[in-house]
Amino acid sequence: MTQVRIPRRRFLTQSAFAASAAFAMPSIVRASTLKKELHVAAIGVNGMGWSDLSNVGSHPSVKFVGFCDIDASRFDKADGAFPDVPHFADYRQLLSDLGEKIDAVIVATPDHMHAPIAMKAMRLGKHIYCQKPLTHTVWEARQMRLLAEQKKLTTQMGNQIHSNAEYRTGVKLIQDGVIGKIREVHSWVGVQGRQYCNRTDRPADAPVPEGVNWDLWLGAAPARPFAADVYHPFKWRDWQAFGSGAMGDFGCHILDPVFTALELRAPTSIEAANDGTNSEVWPGPETITFEFPGTKHTVGGTLKVIWRDGGLKPPAELAQLPEGVELPGAGSLFIGEGGVMVLPHVAMPLLYPQSKFASFAMPKVEARNHWHDWVDAVLTGQKTTDGFEYAGPLSETVQLGNIAARLPRTKLEWKTETMAITGHENAAALLTKTYRNGFEVEPVG
Numbered sequence: 014m015t016q017v018r019i020p021r022r023r024f025l026t027q028s029a030f031a032a033s034a035a036f037a038m039p040s041i042v043r044a045s046t047l048k049k050e051l052h053v054a055a056i057g058v059n060g061m062g063w064s065d066l067s068n069v070g071s072h073p074s075v076k077f078v079g080f081c082d083i084d085a086s087r088f089d090k091a092d093g094a095f096p097d098v099p100h101f102a103d104y105r106q107l108l109s110d111l112g113e114k115i116d117a118v119i120v121a122t123p124d125h126m127h128a129p130i131a132m133k134a135m136r137l138g139k140h141i142y143c144q145k146p147l148t149h150t151v152w153e154a155r156q157m158r159l160l161a162e163q164k165k166l167t168t169q170m171g172n173q174i175h176s177n178a179e180y181r182t183g184v185k186l187i188q189d190g191v192i193g194k195i196r197e198v199h200s201w202v203g204v205q206g207r208q209y210c211n212r213t214d215r216p217a218d219a220p221v222p223e224g225v226n227w228d229l230w231l232g233a234a235p236a237r238p239f240a241a242d243v244y245h246p247f248k249w250r251d252w253q254a255f256g257s258g259a260m261g262d263f264g265c266h267i268l269d270p271v272f273t274a275l276e277l278r279a280p281t282s283i284e285a286a287n288d289g290t291n292s293e294v295w296p297g298p299e300t301i302t303f304e305f306p307g308t309k310h311t312v313g314g315t316l317k318v319i320w321r322d323g324g325l326k327p328p329a330e331l332a333q334l335p336e337g338v339e340l341p342g343a344g345s346l347f348i349g350e351g352g353v354m355v356l357p358h359v360a361m362p363l364l365y366p367q368s369k370f371a372s373f374a375m376p377k378v379e380a381r382n383h384w385h386d387w388v389d390a391v392l393t394g395q396k397t398t399d400g401f402e403y404a405g406p407l408s409e410t411v412q413l414g415n416i417a418a419r420l421p422r423t424k425l426e427w428k429t430e431t432m433a434i435t436g437h438e439n440a441a442a443l444l445t446k447t448y449r450n451g452f453e454v455e456p457v458g
């Protein structure tokens with residue numbers, strides 16, 4: 014995925030806060046009390062971790078104090094851009110050795126290690142930028158939200174498109190009532206849950222490559238032997254023990270403007286359909302139907318949000334598309350009382366029927382810098398728009414979808430206050446998982 018990177022030199026010509034007008038400081042925050050430099054450690058420094066650390070590092074107030082990766086061959090890009098930052102293979106060592114030298118931590122490892130790392134860092138009072146999905150399980154997402162709140166930390170989830178002009182414009186149109194109150198939403202993505210390894214069983218063992226610490230890569234997950242080209246890097250997504258399938262990979266992106274625009278918090282029921290699954294990999298093409306309590310932006314007492322992946326799309330006629338126009342490869346379709354909005358992933362929203370919106374003037378909504386907004390918020394003590402207070406419930410919903418995916422054709426009922434899930438005898442067990450010794454996540458007391 015292409016990331017926006019503001020060159021450090023260009024950014025330095027602007028004030029650190031000029032780019033953050035929306036983070037205007039309240040008068041009680043005096044400029045003299047603000048921290049001038051933020052000391053950041055990055056955990057997982059290649060893949061999306063490189064994108065995150067380069068974007069965070071382009072903020073003039075950021076100084077990196079530690080880089081951590083379990084693969085010694087993957088520090089090159091980070092070292093090239095930010096030389097002389099100490100290396101670690103084990104995040105626990107980094108946190109204990111650097112201690113008070115760290116203010117904030119970027120977590121960009123595979124999904125199964127987000128919570129063990131971020132929770133440990135938050136217990137030490139570190140502010141967190143954590144990749145999406147926030148966590149690997151529903152229970153972890155709840156703990157992350159509670160701990161960030163308890164410790165009063167500044168957090169941001171790494172679904173950076175939240176801050177793009179396209180999604181922000183879509184949110185504005187819905188909240189301005191341009192298509193009226195919303196009756197139903199359909200969201201979809203082309204990828205499917207097990208597309209990178211194309212297998213349903215574990216491969217034969219292979220020698221661990223030089224420089225890779227396989228035990229640390231496994232972390233909280235039950236031990237299994239290394240195999241080449243199926244887990245590390247990137248392909249771990251297919252495996253239930255490490256990744257979160259298509260829903261986890263794209264749900265926190267594509268459902269994000271749906272959540273923000275409609276102010277959704279938690280579904281009351283979830284039901285999935287797919288062609289069957291096993292306990293190793295995520296299913297192929299799937300449909301997951303969420304029912305939410307209605308909000309001030311929706312029609313009636315409940316709202317259905319229907320997710321599809323693996324090439325499944327909503328019926329095109331729902332969008333009232335003009336002749337010859339097709340639905341985009343990924344995005345959301347908001348069906349309102351007074352029209353329809355297609356919000357592609359990632360492009361400007363489109364309003365239909367065309368005849369009704371032919372002379373509609375699209376409002377100008379500025380993009381924001383997702384990474385710099387987090388840094389500025391840490392430095393000024395302000396709130397982010399994608400902190401764990403928001404990202405926790407969004408990630409809980411995504412992982413509830415993944416519970417339903419493992420128990421297809423069963424309507425699961427969810428009571429968010431008590432974290433109770435009913436409808437299938439195995440559902441409650443899937444809210445959480447067991448942790449390997451040394452990588453536990455402790456509940457928030």
Ligand SMILES: NC(=O)c1ccc[n+]([C@@H]2O[C@H](COP(=O)([O-])OP(=O)(O)OC[C@H]3O[C@@H](n4cnc5c(N)ncnc54)[C@H](O)[C@@H]3O)[C@@H](O)[C@H]2O)c1
Pocket residue numbers: 014056057058059060061062081082083084087102104121122123124126144145146171172173229230232245246247248262
């Ligand atoms: N926001 C986005 O657009 C976007 C795009 C891609 C990936 N992601 C997310 O970013 C995260 C990483 O995905 P990726 O595609 O970069 O994966 P990847 O496997 O390509 O890269 C992960 C990096 O972390 C390192 N690593 C793995 N386990 C580690 C550990 N325990 N401690 C320290 N380092 C460790 C790996 O060696 C590697 O350098 C995932 O959560 C993924 O969902 C987000």
